[in-house]
Amino acid sequence: xxxxxxxxxxxxxxxxxxxxxxxxxxxxxxxxxxxxxxxxxxxxxxxxxxxxxxxxxxxxxxxxxxxxxxxxxxxxxxxxxxxxxxxxxxxxxxxxxxxxxxxxxxxxxxxxxxxxxxxxxxxxxxxxxxxxxxxxxxxxxxxxxxxxxxxxxxxxxxxxxxxxxxxxxxxxxxxxxxxxxxxxxxxxxxxxxxxxxxxxxxxxxxxxxxxxxxxxxxxxxxxxxxxxxxxxxxxxxxxxxxxxxxxxxxxxxxxxxxxxxxxxxxxxxxxxxxxxxxxxxxxxxxxxxxxxxxxxxxxxxxxxxxxxxxxxxxxxxxxxxxxxxxxxxxxxxxxxxxxxxxxxx
Numbered sequence: 001x002x003x004x005x006x007x008x009x010x011x012x013x014x015x016x017x018x019x020x021x022x023x024x025x026x027x028x029x030x031x032x033x034x035x036x037x038x039x040x041x042x043x044x045x046x047x048x049x050x051x052x053x054x055x056x057x058x059x060x061x062x063x064x065x066x067x068x069x070x071x072x073x074x075x076x077x078x079x080x081x082x083x084x085x086x087x088x089x090x091x092x093x094x095x096x097x098x099x100x101x102x103x104x105x106x107x108x109x110x111x112x113x114x115x116x117x118x119x120x121x122x123x124x125x126x127x128x129x130x131x132x133x134x135x136x137x138x139x140x141x142x143x144x145x146x147x148x149x150x151x152x153x154x155x156x157x158x159x160x161x162x163x164x165x166x167x168x169x170x171x172x173x174x175x176x177x178x179x180x181x182x183x184x185x186x187x188x189x190x191x192x193x194x195x196x197x198x199x200x201x202x203x204x205x206x207x208x209x210x211x212x213x214x215x216x217x218x219x220x221x222x223x224x225x226x227x228x229x230x231x232x233x234x235x236x237x238x239x240x241x242x243x244x245x246x247x248x249x250x251x252x253x254x255x256x257x258x259x260x261x262x263x264x265x266x267x268x269x270x271x272x273x274x275x276x277x278x279x280x281x282x283x284x285x286x287x288x289x290x291x292x293x294x295x296x297x298x299x300x301x302x303x304x305x306x307x308x309x310x311x312x313x314x315x316x317x318x319x320x321x322x323x324x325x326x327x328x329x330x331x332x333x334x335x336x337x338x339x340x341x342x343x344x345x
Contacts, residue, residue, distance in 0.1 A: 001019070001020055001021070001022050001023075001095055001096045001097040002017055002018075002019065002095065002096040002315055002338050002339060003017070003018055003019075003020050003060045003092075003094065003095040003096070003315075004016075004017060004060060004061075004062075004094040004095075004315050004318045004336065005017070005018045005058050005059070005060055006046060006047050006057050006058065006059050006060070006061065007057060007058050008057045008058070009047070009048060009049035009057060010047070010048070011047075011048075012047070012318075012319035012320075012322045012323055013319060014047065014057075015047070015318045015319050015322065017315045017316050017318070017339065020095075022097050023097060023098070023099040024071070024099070025071050025072060025073035025076075025099045026073050026074075026099075027073050027074040027075045027076075028073060028074075028075050028076060028101055028102055029073040029076070029099050029100060029101055029102060030069050030071070030072050030073065030076060030079050030085075030099070030100060030102050030105060031069065031070055031071035031072075031097060031098070031099045032065060032067040032068065032069055032070070032085060032087060032097070032098050032099075032100065032105070033067050033068050033069075033070045033096070033097060034065045034066070034067040034093075034095060034096050034097060034098060034337075034338060035065075035066050035067045035068070035114045035115050035117075035118070035337065035341070036065065036066050036067075036114070036115040036116075036117070036118035036312065036335045036336065036337050037062045037064065037065045037089075037093045037094045037095070037118055037335065037336045037337075038062070038063065038064040038065070038093070038118045038119060038121065038122055038123075038151075038333065038334075038335060038336075039062075039094075039321050039322070039325055039333075039334045039335065039336055040063060040064075040122050040123075040151070040325075041214070041237055041325065041326075042054075042061070042063065042237075042280070043061045043062065043063075043094075043322075044322055044325060044326045046059070046061050047061075047322065053280050053281075054091070055091060059091070060091065060092050060093075060094055060095055061091050061092075061093070061094060062089055062091065062092060062093025062094035062095070062336075063088060063089055063090075063091070063093055063121070063122050063279070063280070064086070064087070064088055064089060064093055064118055064120075064121035064122045065086070065087055065089055065093045065098055065118055066084075066085070066086045066087075066108065066114050066115065066116075066117035066118040067084075067085065067087075067098075067114070068082060068083065068084055068085070068114075069081055069082065069083040069084075069085055069105075070097075073102075076102045078102070079102055079105065079107075083107060084107070084108040084114055084117075085105040085106060085107055085108055086105070086106055086108055086117045086118065086120055086121055086293070086297070087100050087104050087105035087106070087121070088100070088104045088121050088122075088125075088279075088289065088293075089104070090104075090280075090283060094315070094318070094336055096315075096338035103286045103290060104286075104289075104290075106290060106293045106294050106297060107297075108297065109297055109298070109300075109301040111301065112297070112300060112301060115309075115312065115335065115337065116307045116309055117297075117307070118333075118335050119151065119307035119308070119309050119332075119333035119335060120293070120296055120297065120300065120307055121293060122151070122152075122279060123151035123152045123154070123155040123307075123333060124155040124159075124296045124305070124307075125279055125289065125292055125293060125296070126152050126155070126236055126277060126279055127152055127155035127156040127159050127212075128155075128159060128292055128295075128296060129277055129279075129292070130156070130210075130212055130234045130236065130275070130277055131143070131156060131159050131160065131163065131165075131210070131212075132159065132163075133292075134232070134234070134275055134277070135210050135232050135234065135275075137160065137163045137165050137209070137210055138163070138164075138165075139163065139164030139165070140164060140165070140166065141165050141166070141209040141210065142165065142166045142167075142168065142203065142208040142209050142210070142228075143156070143160050143165045143166070143167050143168070143208065143209065143210040143211070143212070144167075144168045144169070144170075144195075144199060144208045144210070144211045144212070144223070144226065145157060145160075145167060145168070145169040145170070145184075145212050146169075146170050146190075146195075146211075146212060146213050146214060146215050146219065146223075147170065147171070147214055147215065147328075148167075148169025148170060148171045148175075148179055148184060148187070149169075149171040149172075149175040149178070149179060149330070149331045149332070150214075150328075150330065150332075151308075151330075151332060151333040151334070152212070152214060152236070153169065153171075153212075154182065154307075154308040154332050154333075155305070155307075156212055157169065157179070157182055157183060157184055158182070158183070158304075158305045158306070159305070160183075161183045162299075162304055162305070165210075166185050166186075167183070167184050167185045167186065168184075168185065168186040168188060168199055168202065168208060169184045169186070169187055169188065170187075170188045170189075170190040170195050171187060171188075171189070171190070172189065172190070172191055172328070173189040173191070173192065175187075175331050176189070178331050182308070186202055195222070196222040196223075196225065196226055199226050200226070206228060207225075207226045207227055207228040207231065208226055208227065208228060208231065209227075209228055209230070209231050209232070210231065210232050210233075210234070211223045211226060211227060211231070211232075211233050211234065212234050212236065213233070213234065213235050213236070213237075214235075214236050214237030215237070216235065216237065216259055217258040217259060218258045220233075220235065220258075220259055220260055221258065221259075221260045224260060224262075224272070224274070227270075227272045229270070229271040229272070230271050230272070230273075231271075231272050231273070232272075232273045232275060233272065233273065233274045233275065234275045234276075234277055235274070235275070235276050235277070236276070236277040236278065262274050307332075307333060308331070308332030308333060309332050309333050309334075309335060310324070310330040310331050310332035310333060310334055311324055311330065311334055311335070312335045312336075312337055313334070313335070313336055313337070314336070314337055314338070314339045314340075314341070315336055315337070315338055315339050316339050318336060321334050321335075321336055
């Protein structure tokens with residue numbers, strides 16, 4: 001099988017495609033012939049050595065795949081060879097063949113595109129947990145989405161549209177038209193505008209009910225101040241710590257040091273909530289993860305959501321895919337496919 005390997009900590013040039021023996025499923029597992037694998041900012045952070053959960057190099061990362069079951073281990077019920085599935089993967093997803101516990105996979109409804117399906121698990125699960133499970137967003141409430149043109153950003157925008165929320169989103173000006181077409185009510189050019197001042201202007205100083213922040217650092221301090229009473233602030237990433245193509249510990253440390261500290265008494269007095277969300281620490285929540293992923297695929301089948309794919313790169317162009325994501329060139333999800341399956345740009 002093919003694998004995208006991070007050979008050592010460094011820039012995109014450390015990525016290589018290597019051959020490895022095909023894995024065999026054990027009891028309770030299935031093997032998936034991968035059609036596509038998702039690329040997430042956690043993968044970039046792992047490459048630059050700033051993702052503590054990642055294995056040590058040389059390593060293959062990747063949290064999500066779509067594909068076809070081609071082998072089934074003992075004791076597995078509900079899956080058969082030939083089934084089309086999407087699955088979460090605890091690293092190793094950027095391979096042409098992966099073995100996963102059967103409970104991590106979900107059947108893909110007929111009529112849904114197998115490659116685009118890889119854009120669903122991480123982004124839409126993350127957005128759903130923040131907006132629906134924890135945020136309990138109601139019709140008419142306001143939501144500020146940072147990095148609105150990214151994978152989670154588009155997922156959150158689509159879910160907000162379903163819930164009837166008013167949306168504010170930060171993105172570079174060249175992406176605003178696409179975001180407006182997708183239903184974003186108030187795009188904000190974070191490169192040329194102070195997003196906090198703009199949100200206050202648009203809301204006449206009232207602020208917003210929910211904020212989704214994958215940037216962190218100094219941005220988080222401003223976000224907390226923008227929350228209305230009973231507001232909910234979600235932190236699910238720290239891209240501000242991984243802006244350089246290579247590891248920069250001092251810069252990353254400076255970004256992390258700018259995260260605010262939230263004291264319980266201050267939170268009580270302000271009537272605000274601060275939440276952290278990390279799918280990589282929810283592996284034991286098997287039933288919940290499967291239930292939500294199944295619901296999301298149902299929404300897609302019903303036309304309520306539609307995964308937005310920016311680009312699809314073959315494994316051999318993984319370095320270009322990392323640049324596309326890390327340099328914020330993407331509008332939607334970046335995917336990887338095994339060499340020989342074709343790709344789009």
